[in-house]
Amino acid sequence: MSAEIAFSRYAHDRIGDRRTDEAWLAEVWADPATRVLVIAGTRIGLVDGAIPWVSPAEAPEGDRVLLGEHDGVVHFAVIADGGLAGEDWMPLRGLVLVLTEDDAPLVVHAMGIAEWLWATRHCIRCGGRYEIQHLGHVLRCTDCGREEFPRTDPAVIMVVTDGEHPEDRCLLGRHPSWPPGRYSTLAGFVEPGESIEQAVRREVHEESGITVGEVEYFGSQPWPLPRSLMIGCLGKASSTEISVDGEEIEDARWFTRQQMKDEAEAGTLVLPGGISISRSLIEHWYGGALPGSW
Structure with missing residues (x-):
């Protein structure tokens, strides 16, 4: 099964073999057409409500990360000191609603590396300091020489259906902290030794x-909050009686397609944003676009 998922649709060429090509890196950094995303620690400042890309000459000092090539243009991120961020600069979670499908893979790549570098300061073997290599994609301990690579935590996200019901239904739940009416697909991390x-x-x-x-595979989406890979699945229920845990899930409901459409149009049901894999899963089951999002 092949799914159209926003974060995964317009992948850039990461050109990993160029990360140690010093002559080529110097050449593209001198090119004013090269685009650079400035990150202060783990935050980005919007310009006129959009993700800003600047030329290398406009970028501040910081750790350079080669993101790759997209539409014939080389893209970098510069991770500067967190003190550069203004009060209105935001982490990735706050940027999700303004990300375009074109920008999303590059921004997610950049923020995933930024979050990893911010959280990984000392060697897990000897406690020594790491130095950045391969344009942000490898950390090497200055004491014992151990190399550390970015890690991804697998998480499952699923739309569960009740095909035995005459109208077919899908299961959505809500977290206790969410505003009234907000529902989404269920999700959770894969534990060690678990498929x-x-x-x-x-x-x-x-x-x-x-x-x-x-259980069937649907598609996947990177989600660096801080470093997850969301693995979308379709599950078929073999029971239908709901009993929520009350902690991660405050409420769960079965929705028919008509109920979902009517409540989404009325605004009493608020579904995930269009750029999320959760939205893709829900609309895949529904069979088309739905109104409203958060």
Whole structure:
């Protein structure tokens, strides 16, 4: 199954073999057409409500990260000192609503590296200091020589359906901290020694009390908050009685397509934003676009 997912649709060429090509790097950094995303620590400042890309000459001092090539243009990020950020600069979670599908893969790549560099300061073997290599994609301990690479935590996110119901239904839940009316697909991290299918069944049962049988892969989406890969799945329920855990999930409901459409149009049901894999999963089940988002 192939899915159209916003964060994964317009992938850039990461040109990883260029990360140690000093002559080429100097050449593209001198090119005013090269685009640079400025990150202060782990925050970005918007300009007129959009993600700003500047020329290398306009970029501040900082750690350079080669993101890759997109539409024939080389893109970098410069991770500057966090003190550069103004009060209105935002972490990635605050930027999701302004990300375009064109920008999203580059920004997610850049912020994933920024979050990793911010959180990974000392060697886990000897406690020594790391130095950045390969244009932000490798850390090397200055004491023992150990190399550290960016890590990704797998997480499952799933739309669960009740195909035995005459109208077919899908299961959505809401976190206790969300505003009224906001519902989304269930999700959770894959535990050590667990398969994707096992994680889907466990998370759904823990959060909603629903038992899931068949599980199919849908698609995936990077989600560096701080370093996840969301693995989208379709699950078929083999039970229908809901019993929420009350902690991660405050409420869960079965929705028919008509209920979902009517409540989304009325604004009493608020669904995830269009750039999220959750939205893609829901609209895949629904069979088309739905109104409203958060």
